[in-house]
Amino acid sequence: MPVSLDDKLVVAISSRALFDLEEENKIFESGDDAGYMKLQLERLDVPARPGIAYSLVRKLMRFNDDGVQRVEVVILSRNDPVSGMRVFRSGSANGISLQRGVFTQGRPPFGYLRPLRAHLFLSVNAEDVREALIAGFPAARVLVESVHASDAYPNEVRIAFDGDAVLFSDEAERVFQAQGLDAFQKHESTKAQLPLPEGPFKPLLSALHRLQQAGNASMRIRTALVTARSAPAHERAIRTLMNWNIRVDEAMFLGGLPKGEFLREFEPDFFFDDQTGHVDAAARHVPAGHVSSGISNVLVPPAAA
Secondary structure (H helix, E strand, O other), X not given: OOOOOOOOEEEEEOHHHHEEOHHHHHHHHOOOHHHHHHHHHHOOOOOOEEOOOHHHHHHHHXXXXXXXXXXXXXXXXXXXXXXXXXXXXXXXXXXXXXXXXEEOOOOOOHXXXXXXXXXXXXXXXXXXXXXHHHOOOOEEEEOOOOOOOOOOXXXXXXXXXXOEOOOEOOHHHHHHHHHOHHHHHHHHHHOOOOOOOEOOOHHHHHHHHHHHHHOOOOOEEEEEEEEOOOOOOHHHHHHHHXXXXXXOOEEEEOOOOOOHHHHHHHOOOEEEEOOHHHHHHHOOOXXXXXXXXXXXXXXXXXXXX
């Protein structure tokens, strides 16, 4: 019988998102490929330290602890195959059983998300993330400057999501940016009964919901919606989740308040947001990733000279 990942939650992740390889990456980015490979070989038996997304991945893989493979983590990296040896060894040393990896030696790897049927792609490379999102895969650029996750909840995978342009489409955000807050509130109030279109991370939320339903007794998932929305615009967001038959554990309608301190209290293993200002602020408190989707990430061409 052929091997399949169809019944699993599949996380594709770059080596730098999973492990702290910033020192080695400086040599890689300098163009010294031979020096980079030499250093990785010299450190083959030196496990890389856990990176920003390590806590998220390690906890998700604990859903396999009862012997049922529910989560698959695949390394998807611009590294060379030689460096891949160290990545696999680092996984074993850090308690993560990695079996699969694709190493492209500098070429964009996002194309392999399709045969993997990935539910999430985490990378430090902004262009790879952007291309993955365009191709229809939930993806985020991991901020390597983020603080590491708290170890306060060892038996919970804690994930926080922004709403507009992340879980939901950017329909409402476009109204806000074009016409202002009053028009946004009116737009959302009049459409409160109409579910928002899906955003890029809705498939991940659905997959997490299925994992929770099928999960083992020792692990659970706790999710939070952390949004700048406030009443009355909150109602459409809640009704959209109800329409999807998905429940989040916590919802924070902050009305423009900074998200960082609220996230610090929630202590997620990861937070996803489409706006760089929110992500940069959140990274001072929790692991964070930028979702380069929606109107806030549309590149504005420079004015003609």
